[in-house]
Amino acid sequence: MLISAFASPLAREFHTVQSRGPGLVSSCRRSIKPISLINTLISMEYSIRPARAQDCTDIERMIMDLAVYEKMPDQVKICHKELERDGFGPNPFFQCLVAEVPQEHSSPGGHTVVGYALYFYTYSTWRGRCIYMEDLYVMPDFRGKGIGKALMATVAKVAMEQQCVRLQFSVLDWNRPSLDFYLSKGAQDLTEKEGWHFLRFDGEALEKLALEAP
Known part of the structure; x- marks a missing residue:
């Protein structure tokens, strides 16, 4: 699936990271200070935190936004109820981080949850x-402020805390800005390198395949 967070150039950022304890996702609060056209400093704070069940409506909204960006909105077949069931039950199928901004920096639609990594x-x-x-x-209005990079870096931090050796994902071939960014990060x-193809049933x-099981 397309990873969409880096359509705009990344701004210069200054940040601190606070740990929430062993084995838990870290929370990042960052002060973003891009230089405006008139050379004044604009500051925005945001936090990266583990998603909660009540975030699923916002996550559903952004999943659809992402699908529209990928030109495949008709492929989305789940809603917040499935997300709550599959991510926040006794045996979760996925984990999720969200990026949140203060109310004074909310989107034109009033949203404060402005990004996610699942x-x-x-x-x-x-x-x-x-x-x-x-x-x-x-979300487009919040790109170029380091939020996508912070989300990805926090997933990488979780991977290291859980002794994982790889962080893997897929990118559509036409999303060159994102692909170039990931390659620049290593x-x-x-x-291209090993010839793998990503397949799906x-x-x-x-x-039909399941019917062939003994």
Whole structure:
């Protein structure tokens, strides 16, 4: 799935990170100070925190925004109820971080949750524990302020805390700004480097395959 957070150049940023304890996701509060056209400083604070069940309506909204950006809005078949069930039940299928801004910096629509990173754990038979980042998204009005980078870096921090050896994700081939950014941070393009193809069974194909089980 497309990772959409870096459509605009990243602004210069100054930050501190506060730990919430062993094994928990860190919370980042950052003061963003981009230089405006008239050379004055504008400051915005935001925090990166673990998502809560009550965030699922905002996460659903941003999932649809991301699908529209990817030109595949018809592919979204879930809503906040499935997100609550699958992410916040006794055996969660995924973990999620959200980026939140103070009310005074809310979006024109009044939203304070302005980005998210959704991920889950996988396993490599060659290397061991891994994290797969399914989505990384920041609302357009809040791009270029380091929020996407902060979300991704926090997922990487979780990976290190959980002794994972890989952070993996996929990017659509036409999303060159995001792809260039990830490569500049040290990511490897496995399709280009090793020839891997990302395959999927779903719908009728998945049902037919399941019928072949003994």
